[in-house]
Amino acid sequence: MPSKPAEPEHVVIVGTTDVHGWFNGHVETPASGGEGVLWGGLPAFATYVEALREKHPERVIVVDSGDMWQGTLESNMNEGEAMVRGYNTIGYSAAAVGNHEFDFGPAGPDAIARAGGQDELGALKHNATIATFPFLSANMVEKSNGRTPKWAKRYAIVRAGAARIGIIGLSTPDTPNVTMAANVVNLMFTDPVQATLIAAAQLRGQGVDAVVVIAHMGGRCTDTHDPNDLSSCESSNEANQFLEKLPPGTIDAYFAGHTHSQMRHYINGVAAVQAPPYSREFSTIDLWIDTAKNKVTKSEMRPSTMICTFVYEGTERCDPRNAPAGARLVPRVYDGETIVADARVTRTIEPYLRRVAAKRDEKVGITIAAPFSRNGSGESPLGVLLSDALREYAGSDFAFMNSGGIRAELPAKELTYAEIFAVSPFDNFPAVVKMTGAEIIETLRLTSTGARGLLQVSGLRYTIDAAKDDDKPAPERNRIVSVTREDGTRLEPNTLYSVAMPDFLVAGGDGTQSVMSNIPRDRINVSYARPIRDVLVQVLSKRPQPIPPRVEGRITVLNPEPASP
Secondary structure, three states: OOOOOOOOEEEEEEEEOOOOOOOOOEEEOOOOOOOOEEEOOHHHHHHHHHHHHHHOOOOEEEEEOOOOOOOOHHHHOOOOHHHHHHHHHHOOOEEEOOHHHHOOOOOOOOOOOOOOOOOOOHHHHHHHHHOOOOEEOOOEEEOOOOOOOOOOEOEEEEEEOOEEEEEEEEEOOOHHHOOOHHHHOOEEEOOHHHHHHHHHHHHHHOOOOEEEEEEEOOOOEOOOOOOOOOOOEOOOOHHHHHHHHOOOOOOOEEEOOOOOOOEEEEEOOEEEEEOOOOOOEEEEEEEEEEOOOOEEEEEEEEEEEEOEOEEEOOOOOOOHHHOOOOOOEEEOEEOOEEOOOOHHHHHHHHHHHHHHHHHHOOEEEEEEOOOEOOOOOOOOHHHHHHHHHHHHHHOOOEEEEEHHHOOOOEOOOEEEHHHHHHHOOOOOOEEEEEEEHHHHHHHHHHOOOOOOOOEEEEOEEEEEEOOOOOOOOHHHOOOEEEEEEOOOOEOOOOOEEEEEEEHHHHOOHHHOHHHHOOOOHHHEEEOOOOOHHHHHHHHHOOOOOOEOOOOOOOEEEEOOOOOOO
16 A cells, blocks of 8 residues: 655745844834833744744744844944844844945944955954854855855755755845945845856755745835735836746745835745834745655745734734724734743843943933934935034035935934934944036936935935836936026036035945046045934034924925835
8 A cells, every 4th residue: 555645844934134233122102102112123033933933843944134233223333243143042044145234344343444454344254253044145256256255155955844945145236336335345246046046956956845045135015915916016126026037946935125115925936025124024934845856835925923022902013103093902922822022032132232221322412393204215304304414514515315324213202322323323424525516416316216215415406207217227217307506596517516425425325336436536525533323413412402304395206106115
């Protein structure tokens, strides 16, 4: 009598992305006032993972799609080490290399190498050394030899029960434009499709049962209820473009990151997920694998799970801004387990929290009258505030502030240093560049193509047509309709003006390389006396308090695209 075929191996893969240093979670106050609600953080997330491991022993894999540690005072003051130690304790299997993994530069206070002997990747290499999981990127190579750096791997193989899972990492090819360019000058980020085809073939040749990609290349979908309905997804995003180009059967699952949005869709037959950022939620894909045939027979994507120790009664969420009227908070139960802060992870991160406690809670002499919002697709109250402060500090004609450098909103309250730090966590420094009118206009053109957020400005007004040149590649688009000074007068093409900006833009960030590389060095002055966040404290604390938000029509967007969630 023939033996009964073995049951498929059920493997559960959990994914985080764009945590950006929020290992201690967030406290958010309801709009109606009252006590703040804690959500996110590694101690709570660890308990969700343990609940899954209890139900699926030896068959749970945890991965991250990049941008792990840059973004909070608690993480940045130890250059991400706390995040890595926390991931070690949880038991991550692998992490993709995100663009912000390069931000810290050399080990120590310098964000880029400023003296001989400094290693521009020193902080990253330290974290790779202490990590018990590999940093993965199949399309990141050294320019000198075309090989993967020694501190990273192209892929890894992990075991889940009887199944062997190959995990390929990918980094966005846009990395040099969205980190400190000086820190990746010796690296290339190649075609991710070709890199995946090669890595997947090698993994299949080694007999893996499934191939999973963790990529710092994301998508953006406004509706994740129906995994087969792609109508709400932006087809131009990196994740969609990548998956559509892969031959069917190349990979079995895809964990995305980078765009700070969400996905839960089948794209070209591949289960593709992306959790919201900042330790807010995690994604889960279940795979059923026939290990005799090295084949995935079934995949399912669970709805993303919000990381809460308490939830509003009758829901699975703890975000107070969307709390049902009158609902009370009750303990969170997930897969039969009550979610509490994991003691092991709490012990791991506690020393790092103690080191920054005094600085975190320090009052900075700034009181905000009403919340300051940010907006990468247009003018924002926070963009106005920060660009004006930078211009005032520098005494310049104009100022630029890249929207991607504004990482959090300001609450209506007396601010602490931690809240200013969350807005400006990068170790960027103020610069003043003498630019011609033509160079200013070209910079605004390069940063308004839709590839990245718009520049927030002070002393200028500009109008773009967001629907113009859609048929052209992003670098070739010219969406500029007009650029003037704040009083409406024109910029003279050959006249030199002083423009304050973060040194990130001076280094060619956000696609400005073609302009900045041609400006003579004697027209560029970067001050390393204090980072931009401390400049903001110096300027804003001298203003009449409380400070009210405002917008002034500095940026006009014609034919704007529908807003994303």
